């Protein structure tokens with residue numbers, strides 16, 4: 001096994017070649033490492049900027065053997081990379097996060113059970129494996145959200161249901177032609193806000209975190225993240241951070257982890273569950289942490305590199321309040337179906353804007369094409385500029 005810390009020049013690997021891998025690759029390269037990406041797509045955003053792109057399926061024996069011989073450490077950026085690929089690579093090099101933690105994050109049932117073990121409140125829920133269990137769902141879980149336990153993202157693989165008939169129809173809809181799909185029904189909670197904590201935990205157990213982020217979703221996809229001091233009451237913020245670190249510690253987690261939370265409105269649910277409910281974890285850098293490239297002294301991507309390479313983790317400091325806007329393919333398709341490049345010059349004329357485009361060739365509705373971070377001396381100014389940028393781009397105000 002390679003001795004940590006890894007020296008500059010070493011090759012760090014990532015399973016998955018999306019935008020997270022691309023920004024991770026940039027961070028690794030700025031610390032003097034070389035990067036290798038395993039992704040079947042010839043035009044993957046990370047493959048385009050890495051020293052090596054192994055273009056095979058994630059479980060392809062030759063692809064994994066090549067990764068094993070090239071890399072001195074490996075991570076994943078794509079949640080649904082088979083944990084088995086990490087198991088195989090772990091025999092050759094340090095892997096962060098490890099396969100057992102990734103397995104938990106890939107399955108909402110294992111994930112919820114872990115949160116419960118950690119004593120962090122979760123939405124009332126029930127697993128549904130078949131029609132018999134569907135019939136036994138208690139009434140008080142409705143209205144609810146039915147989610148597949150595996151392979152969901154950006155609101156895909158879930159349906160909002162208000163009645164038993166809708167629940168039955170949605171369960172049938174989520175089934176696959178050739179195999180049964182396990183689902184989980186969650187009670188729909190009245191949300192006051194959503195927030196997330198991105199943390200990094202070293203192989204030695206040392207844990208640091210980005211400042212708490214507040215997130216606005218539209219159609220199940222993150223639309224806007226805001227980060228500034230005292231966004232939430234200090235006690236709530238401390239509870240979120242403490243819960244996130246606890247969730248990571250009890251997974252014996254190594255690497256960057258995002259923990260998503262719901263903040264509940266006043267009412268019976270909040271009285272029963274408390275102000276903060278954990279939603280899910282992502283075993284990787286997260287969209288809500290992208291701002292850190294421009295707003296913090298240490299980005300979530302550099303944190304991932306430091307974890308992998310066994311370098312020290314210091315507590316990131318937010319030097320500028322910020323607003324991050326996700327740039328979805330819809331912005332390219334505002335005038336009919338022929339893609340049209342948004343007017344970036346007009347956006348970049350606004351002070352404090354940092355544009356990140358992921359090099360994706362085709363714009364599709366809902367596809368994450370890039371993000372814009374707006375920093376300023378105060379959150380009011382950042383918000384005002386972000387609203388101006390949103391107006392130019394055709395993003396609805398929030």
Ligand code: ATP
Pocket residue numbers: 123145147152153154155156186187188189190191194217220221222260279280
């Ligand atoms: P991601 O892109 O974060 O992986 P996802 O597809 O895994 O998303 P969730 O995070 O489970 O899905 O849900 C997406 C959004 O739907 C949440 O951010 C929240 O706005 C809403 N939502 C999910 N579950 C609930 C719930 N139990 N009560 C109220 N709103 C919910």
Ligand code: MG
Pocket residue numbers: 260279280
């Ligand atoms: Mg989510």
